[in-house]
Amino acid sequence: MRLNPIIAIDGYKVDHRRQYPDNTQIIFSNLTARSTRRAYTDKMVFFGLQYFIKDILIDNWNKDFFEQPKEQVIRAFERRINNYLGPNNVGTEHISQLHDLGYLPIKIKALPEGTLYPIKVPCLVIYNTDERFFWLTNYLETILSANVWGMCTSATTAHQYKKILTQYALETDGSTDFVNWQGHDFSFRGMYGVQAALMSGAAHLLSFTGTDTIPAIDFLEQYYEANSDNELVGGSVAATEHSVMCAGGMENELETFRRLIEDIYPTGIVSIVSDSWDFWQVMTDFTVKLKDKILARDGKVVFRPDTGCPVKVICGDPEAEPGSPEYQGAIECLWQVFGGNTTSQGYKLLDPRVGLIYGDSITIERAEAICAGLKAKGFASTNVVFGIGSYTYQYVTRDTDGFAVKATFAKVAGVDREIFKAPKTDDGTKRSAKGLVAVFKDENNNYYLKDQASWNDVENCEFNTVFENGKLVNTQSLAQIRARLASHL
Known part of the structure; x- marks a missing residue:
């Protein structure tokens, strides 16, 4: 109005x-x-x-x-x-x-x-x-x-994420090149109206370049002299959602993965929702069956779990059965299939053709716990991307600060x-x-x-x-x- x-x-x-x-x-x-x-x-x-x-x-x-x-x-x-x-x-x-x-x-x-x-x-x-x-x-x-x-408030929150991710990247990777992409704005749908989404989304982009809030780029061009023709204001990658994965049918989920990584996106980065049914089957079975195709691609396949406790899903659940995928956590499961390299700081970094993004109920505290958990297991913090949603950016008031x-x-x-x-x-x-x-x-x-x-x-x-x-x-x-x-x- x-x-x-x-x-x-x-x-x-x-x-x-x-x-x-x-x-x-x-x-x-x-x-x-x-x-x-x-x-x-x-x-x-x-x-x-x-x-x-x-x-x-x-x-x-x-x-x-x-x-x-x-x-x-x-x-x-x-x-x-x-x-x-x-x-x-x-x-x-x-x-x-x-x-x-x-x-x-x-x-x-x-x-x-x-x-x-x-x-x-x-x-x-x-x-x-x-x-x-x-x-x-x-x-x-x-x-x-x-x-x-x-x-x-949103700019301050994003900066705190950036501080944490920068600190752990320096400690475990030795490079901060990936940090600008490590915090990704997933908040649009959960914000209290479009204007709030754009304002907060623009604040997020002070610290990061990853966003699903496309109009925040227009916002920064209109009000802050940004120009996406000449600078990277915000960006993302090809990605699926549950409707896409479920529409292919549970019995054909493996084929849906294959079709995505081989037929639709034979090159480049593609992020695939992986928890529609059995995430651990994806981590330990689908990855093995698709390994050769993934490693043959000129690009990166990013697996995306969105259900459960983010810390336990990514880093492993110490209360789960020892040796089980749940106990090991997603990053270790990917390492066992695809391997990778060791950073100059002595931490494991997944093969550049695979990765992981988690985008549900991420908070400052959980992001730090995940980074610390990965470090404790000998993995670089830059193995994972965080989808930062309205749970972070909407769950505040004027009185927060x-x-x-x-x-x-x-x-x-x-x-x-x-x-x-x-x-x-x-x-x-x-x-x-x-x-x-x-x-x-x-x-x-x-x-x-x-x-x-x-x-x-x-x-x-x-x-x-x-x-x-x-x-x-x-x-x-x-x-x-x-x-x-x-x-x-």
Whole structure:
């Protein structure tokens, strides 16, 4: 649906304009991840602001507010608010004045996207540039929060996967060349709507190149100057699903495998769902019968189990019967049939013509356990690809990392006021900074917050002006953001 930006707010914000003190001139707010529920998170990846600015602050506001007839805009606002609150004194003059101005009198300063920065440090500040529209700063809080926190959260999650996979690749493979493909986005179907899938899918692609969320590539081309003709934005391989495998019939499953690897895909990489019926039969029987055909191919056959405990299926179940396929795990089963090489670090790496991908209920904790389990068995972590789905990317909220937009400074009747909240019933999480805030780097290149700052601090800290008076003034590309984030590994 087309979003009417003037009412894209939490309902209680409608009349905050009159609730601020008389003669309020400036409201200054910041966006901060105040806490985290994740044991592995002490820093956040900043991502999503440029999309929000282009899509909402520019495209949406221009097309659906400033470029619409003023009478129509006022009528739509008045109808919605009166239907919502009943007849009231909210008024429409402030909406009329904003429409007459013709742009959003707002300034946003922020850290560069792709920055890894500490929890409790603001990633951006926002304030009005025209004193008549002091009310607009926090009027935009709802839509700013809704569009940015999730992208930061997914980008942070993907970066954590990348850290784990990079660490184990260095320890067991000696090379990180495969890591960019080791995390594959399978989340599209499980996300809460297409927009959420694209936003999260784009965040995933800051750290990886593997994705099944094709429109995320378009998203990055539209909002982050990516160009898939000139750079690898995201990609995948030919792959089956259960309907394909089951349609051939259980009694003909071996023939379905043969047909796929010999007739349909005689070269290149093909990923084949392998657990429609008996995964261990595939691992110990089908692989033997198809071995010569697989090794004769110019390409790679990737087996895909998606059922059971990922750690046990891949690494083996110590409680299973010793010597059984379940006890050995999928990677060891493949090794026994196809063999492979030993890496410079002394770990086994499967023959390059076979591999394995697991794409069900993968989590950060399970990915680390699998990598550790493979290492303990003498196998390189790069023997497996992880399909990262909505179990990872959808199972979060704004409170996962405590994102909040809070005002910390106001100018009222020419007097600067440092404002803050410090609830006695709080554990410290909701205590806000005070006054103007700025972010600097210390001697170790670590970001830190300075509150009760000066305007000079705000203008000359690590924040860059990104949006001012209706215009995007600092554009970043996917390549720049990827490089910035990779530098933190």
